[in-house]
Amino acid sequence: MFENYNEKDISMTFVKGLEVLAAFNGRDRAMTIPDIATKTGLNRTVARRLVLTLQYLGYLECNNRVYKLTPKILGLAGEFLQGRDIGKHVTPILRSYSQTLGDSISFAMLDGVEAIYVAHSPGDPGMITQGFTVGYRLPLHATGIGRVLVAFSPVDRQDQLLQQAPRTAYTEATRTRVDDLRADLKKTRMNGYALVSNEFEQGVTSLAVPVMRSGQVLVGALGIVGPTPRFEDTNALFERVLMLRECAESIAVFA
Incomplete structure (x- = not known):
């Protein structure tokens, strides 16, 4: 330790x-x-x-x-969020892009062997967003955000996360073998985004891109989640990726 x-x-x-x-x-x-x-x-x-x-x-x-x-515990989190200008700059950026995309967008960072939401903006107020709030945690192996956070970490950190992070099988499609995950991480890094379907929840797909500072230093990941059929159109998928990348570049200036 x-x-x-x-x-x-x-x-x-x-x-x-x-x-x-x-x-x-x-x-x-x-x-x-x-x-x-x-x-x-x-x-x-x-x-x-x-x-x-x-x-x-x-x-x-x-x-x-x-x-x-x-509620006093929120004071500790509040200092972190203020120090990163989450409320002042990051959240308004997320809100703007989520409205354009019509999707909820979440910004997450690594916390030990999990991903944790540090900002979130619902694209459609009518959408169900229960649980997807600041402080919500995600597994690294079975979600788009998690895969991106691992894939764009330094190689030695990738190996550490693959070995130490829990690899729970949430559905029959969840990849839990290290070799399978290594192959997916390589693909994720090559493509510049992660697309994970039916692994955390059946019928749900997550798409995520990295948020990188200059010098290719990983800050966090941006992700959207929705019913799997919404991500099956290749052209629509690519448009979402481009929008998320643009959003990530805007956030990287402040995060």
């Missing part, structure tokens, strides 16, 4: 505190101290001390011994 660091320079207490915060997600929104200890693998006494500290700091609240995150 700390292969590039001297463990003497790392505060393990702080690391464990962050692990407690990270234990709360869409599935486990409310947990008792024993729940948290089990999920994090921490000693129950240590988990209790960390939970109470986070409650004291205002990041957790308790009701009948069940703990939940408080």
Whole structure:
């Protein structure tokens, strides 16, 4: 875990505190101290001390011994979003292009072995967008955004992600073999975009392109998702790719 660091320079207490915060997600929104200890693998006494500290700091609240995150946690995310000009520049750019395309567009970045949405704009307010919000996480192997983030990472990082990221089979079409994924990543890098159909959800296709800074440094990925038939027309697909690339170039200036 700390292969590039001297463990003497790392505060393990702080690391464990962050692990407690990270234990709360869409599935486990409310947990008792024993729940948290089990999920994090921490000693129950240590988990209790960390939970109470986070409650004291205002990041957790308790009701009948069940703990939940408080809105204060958004302050941490807010500083990141402001620092990247997400609300000021990136979101308006996404909104403009999503309206032109008629598709929801999401901007995601690597977070460990997952992709995480840092901005999202629905192209059609009537479309179902439940769950696709800032903070939403995606697997790397079964989505267009995930494939792009891996494909355009440095080679050594690609190998690390392929080995360490979970490769859950969400559908019968999900590619989980490393060799198959390597071949797809090579194709993705050659084409400059990823098109993934029916692997994360049956009947759904995701299209994504990289967001690169000058010097070909990966920042993140832009992606759109929709019913698979919408992506079967080659000309329409290419037009979407061009629009996403144009959007990515605009975002790269600020991201």
